[in-house]
Amino acid sequence: MIIHYTLPHHPPKTFKSESDIVIIGRHPRPGRPIDLDLSPDSYVSKRHARIRHENGEYWVEDLGSGNGTWVNGRKITEKTRLTPKTRLRIGWTSIEVEMEAAPPRPDTGPGKPAISGDKEESRGPEGVIVTEADREQGPDDSRDMTVTQAWRQLKALNDFSRALETDTTLDALGQILVKQLQMAIPNAQRGAVLLPDEQGELLLKAHWPQGDHSVSMTWVRRAFTKREAFIWSAAPSDASTHDTPHSAIYYDVQSAIYVPLLLGGDVFGVIYVDNYCARDAFSSIDLEMLKAMAGQVAMFIRDHVLRKDLQREELLRSNLLRQFSPKIAEQILDKAARLQRGGERADPVTILVSDVRSFTALSAKMDPDEVVRMLNEMFDAFVPIISEYGGIVDKFVGDSLLAVFGSPEPDSHQWEKAVRAALEMQRAMRMLGEGRKVRRLPVFQVGIGIHTGEAIHGFIGSAERVEFTVIGDTVNRAARYCDGASPKEIVISQPVYEHVYRLVEVEPKTIRTKHPETEGNLEGFLVKGLKKEDGPSGARRG
Numbered sequence: 426m427i428i429h430y431t432l433p434h435h436p437p438k439t440f441k442s443e444s445d446i447v448i449i450g451r452h453p454r455p456g457r458p459i460d461l462d463l464s465p466d467s468y469v470s471k472r473h474a475r476i477r478h479e480n481g482e483y484w485v486e487d488l489g490s491g492n493g494t495w496v497n498g499r500k501i502t503e504k505t506r507l508t509p510k511t512r513l514r515i516g517w518t519s520i521e522v523e524m525e526a527a528p529p530r531p532d533t534g535p536g537k538p539a540i541s542g543d544k545e546e547s548r549g550p551e552g553v554i555v556t557e558a559d560r561e562q563g564p565d566d567s568r569d570m571t572v573t574q575a576w577r578q579l580k581a582l583n584d585f586s587r588a589l590e591t592d593t594t595l596d597a598l599g600q601i602l603v604k605q606l607q608m609a610i611p612n613a614q615r616g617a618v619l620l621p622d623e624q625g626e627l628l629l630k631a632h633w634p635q636g637d638h639s640v641s642m643t644w645v646r647r648a649f650t651k652r653e654a655f656i657w658s659a660a661p662s663d664a665s666t667h668d669t670p671h672s673a674i675y676y677d678v679q680s681a682i683y684v685p686l687l688l689g690g691d692v693f694g695v696i697y698v699d700n701y702c703a704r705d706a707f708s709s710i711d712l713e714m715l716k717a718m719a720g721q722v723a724m725f726i727r728d729h730v731l732r733k734d735l736q737r738e739e740l741l742r743s744n745l746l747r748q749f750s751p752k753i754a755e756q757i758l759d760k761a762a763r764l765q766r767g768g769e770r771a772d773p774v775t776i777l778v779s780d781v782r783s784f785t786a787l788s789a790k791m792d793p794d795e796v797v798r799m800l801n802e803m804f805d806a807f808v809p810i811i812s813e814y815g816g817i818v819d820k821f822v823g824d825s826l827l828a829v830f831g832s833p834e835p836d837s838h839q840w841e842k843a844v845r846a847a848l849e850m851q852r853a854m855r856m857l858g859e860g861r862k863v864r865r866l867p868v869f870q871v872g873i874g875i876h877t878g879e880a881i882h883g884f885i886g887s888a889e890r891v892e893f894t895v896i897g898d899t900v901n902r903a904a905r906y907c908d909g910a911s912p913k914e915i916v917i918s919q920p921v922y923e924h925v926y927r928l929v930e931v932e933p934k935t936i937r938t939k940h941p942e943t944e945g946n947l948e949g950f951l952v953k954g955l956k957k958e959d960g961p962s963g964a965r966r967g
Contacts, residue, residue, distance in 0.1 A: 426478055427523035432465050445478040448488075449515055468492050468516035468614065468702060476507075476522060483507040483522050492516060498611075517702035580608070585718060599631030602722060606698055607633065609714050610682075612706040613698035615639050620686075620694040620726070627694065639676035639699055644683045648695045654684040654716050658704045680706045684715045688723035696722070772879035774831040774895060775843045775921065776903035777816065779807065779850060779873045781824035782912040787869055799869065800824055806853040814842040814849075819894050827903075829895050832882045840877060840924035844952060847873045847915045854913070874906030874949075876918040906949055909936030915952040922950045930954055 426447055428440040440447070440461050450472040451464040463469045470490035477484045486504045487494040495514040496505050507513065513520040585605040599618045606616045617632030617640050627645060632638045647653060659679045660669065673681070681699035685692045696719055700706035781787070781803075788796045807826055808818055815838075816830045828846070831839035850873065858868040878899035885894050902918065910916040916934055917925070931950035938946055 426476070426483075428461060428476070429521045429523060430461070430463070431519045432463060432517070435465060447476045448472060449474045449476065449520075450488075463516060463518050466516040466518045466702065469518065474515055483524055485513060490515075584608070586721060598722065598725065602696065602718070603631045603633045605718065606696070606715075609718065610698050610707070610711050612700055612703070612711070614700050614702070615676075616696070616698035618694060618696045618722075619645060630694075639672065639678060639701075640697060641670040641672045641678075641681070641683075643670040643672075644681065644697070645695045648683040648685045648697075649692055652685050652687055652692055654712060654719070655682070656707050656709075656712055657681045657683070677701045679704045682707050682712055682715055684712070684719045686719045686723040686726065688720065688727055691723070691727070693723045693726040769881070769883065770879060771832050771835075771882050771895070773839070773877050773920075774829055774880045774882070774899065775839045775875065775877040776880070776895070776900050777811075777826075777828040777830065777843050777847060777873065777875050778903045778907035779826045779828075779847075779871045780907050782870050782872055784824040784869070787867060791867060795866075799867070802857060803854070803869075803871070806857060807850050810849045810853060811846050814846040815839070816842065816846060817893075825907075827900070829882070831877075832880070832895060833893070840921050841928055843875050843877075844915070844917065844921070844925050844929060845955075847875060848952070848955065851913060851915060870912030872907055872910030872912060873915045874903050874908070874910050874917075875915070875921050876903035876906055877920045877924070878902070902947075905938065905947055906936060909934065909947065909949065910951075916949045917952060918947070918949050928955060930956055 426442045426445065428442075428447065429437060430440065431437045442460060444460070447460045448458070449461045449463060449469070450459040451462055451466065451469045452471055453459045453462060457472060459472060463473075470488070470492070472488045473490040474488055474494045475486045477486070484504050484506055485494060485496065485501070487501055493500040495501070496507070497512050507522055507524070509524055511522075513522070585601070599620070602618045603616055606613060610616075615633065615638070617638055618630050619627040619640070620630045621627050627642075627649065629638060629640065632640070644655075644657065648655070657673075657678075657680065659673070672678075676699075678699045679701055680703060681697060683695060683697045686694040686696065696715060698707070698711075698715070781800075791799070804821065804826065811818055811828045814830070815836055816828045817832070819827045819829050821827075828843075830836060830843045830846075836842065850871070854871055858870070861868050876899055878897075880895045880897035880899045882893065882895045885896075906916045906918055916936065917931070922931065930953040932953060934949050934951040936947040936949055
């Protein structure tokens with residue numbers, strides 16, 4: 426048997442054997458001999474394929490190789506007969522078996538099938554064997570490699586489009602893409618897809634083969650920042666490589682394609698393929714195919730992001746409408762995009778905290794249903810008052826309420842509004858107490874504390890439930906002033922008093938802390954009421 430073969434970057438060679446069976450592979454070892462050693466081609470498996478001469482015909486059979494055996498541009502899955510015009514490729518090595526045209530087999534003729542292994546086949550033009558499986562995999566005229574490859578690429582593009590029509594997640598997209606890249610770009614030996622996270626850092630979402638990758642961040646950044654798709658080929662062996670990225674030298678990249686996922690003016694990531702055997706592995710057709718696939722991916726990602734944003738906004742809106750009035754909810758939604766990226770500082774905001782005095786002892790004597798009805802009566806009275814004065818109810822914690830003035834929008838009258846709201850809340854409590862006396866129900870009182878300062882406001886929670894809230898030392902101190910308020914009292918801090926001193930009558934009050942030796946006592950003011958000369962004010966309501 427005479428076999429002519431050409432390895433990448435090597436001159437043509439000839440292998441001769443007296444045997445009718447030739448095993449092709451690389452790196453032979455005891456117990457696993459091979460006849461034709463293609464060791465320079467790292468794309469060849471250790472025992473890759475078998476060529477057999479029997480009954481005057483030549484056959485090739487793949488031996489379970491990792492990268493397949495290709496006949497006339499198609500990967501074979503069964504024993505296949507060779508003809509004088511057959512183009513055989515194993516790894517990146519081109520192989521030609523020297524033979525005379527085989528005479529017609531006795532059992533074949535016009536209208537009779539040719540037998541290949543145990544499968545029935547039909548004969549195509551000029552002796553090319555086309556199986557039924559081949560008919561499903563490609564065009565009948567497999568003599569033309571260009572036609573075959575174009576069909577494979579179009580099929581891969583079509584399959585990829587269909588896959589994107591299904592309920593595909595963003596995480597699954599990468600795996601689908603690399604699978605179709607291998608079909609669409611047959612000369613690609615490695616490839617990957619990189620997508621940015623919320624901070625814009627490109628993440629390696631999927632790649633093949635498994636294990637280490639050969640991505641060059643120099644070329645990724647070029648494709649991403651310049652919005653440029655390009656084919657790169659290694660310089661000849663005797664040329665300078667100072668412009669070649671280190672990763673390309675390390676992974677012996679001979680040619681590569683890098684394409685941005687571009688849609689309009691937006692870039693959603695980068696896909697790439699490379700080849701470590703041939704400098705001319707890729708063509709302009711391969712580049713255009715990748716650009717077409719990249720456009721589809723970019724459109725999918727944009728639509729996915731838009732859908733996700735709409736779902737997030739709808740979820741946020743429903744949560745806010747449970748938490749705030751429609752007017753306040755819309756104000757918060759206007760700022761949601763910025764606040765969801767970590768919130769922002771608000772300085773100043775004014776925090777009001779109310780709390781039922783002796784609630785634990787009181788509720789212990791009541792049925793659970795009565796306790797809930799009591800709290801609902803109180804909050805039903807408090808929430809409209811806070812809303813009237815431009816505040817928002819941040820949260821309910823048991824028998825406590827936390828309200829915010831001056832957020833999400835700044836308010837130059839927030840201090841007066843908070844104090845006026847507190848006074849009306851205590852007035853509402855007196856009326857509520859009178860009604861409960863008539864019904865012979867337990868009467869309760871609240872204490873209220875108010876403090877102002879800097880806080881962080883934003884959204885806190887999970888993907889399924891988020892709430893707008895404020896956090897910071899100002900909130901904690903407001904709770905401390907509330908703790909220092911006796912039943913029916915309103916205690917404000919010195920910073921609040923500095924803004925409302927012309928509005929209210931007060932008397933000093935010292936609030937003892939649990940650890941006075943380390944924390945010190947708080948100095949505040951007990952609000953006795955509004956000054957009599959107080960007239961209409963822009964801070965009164967709304």
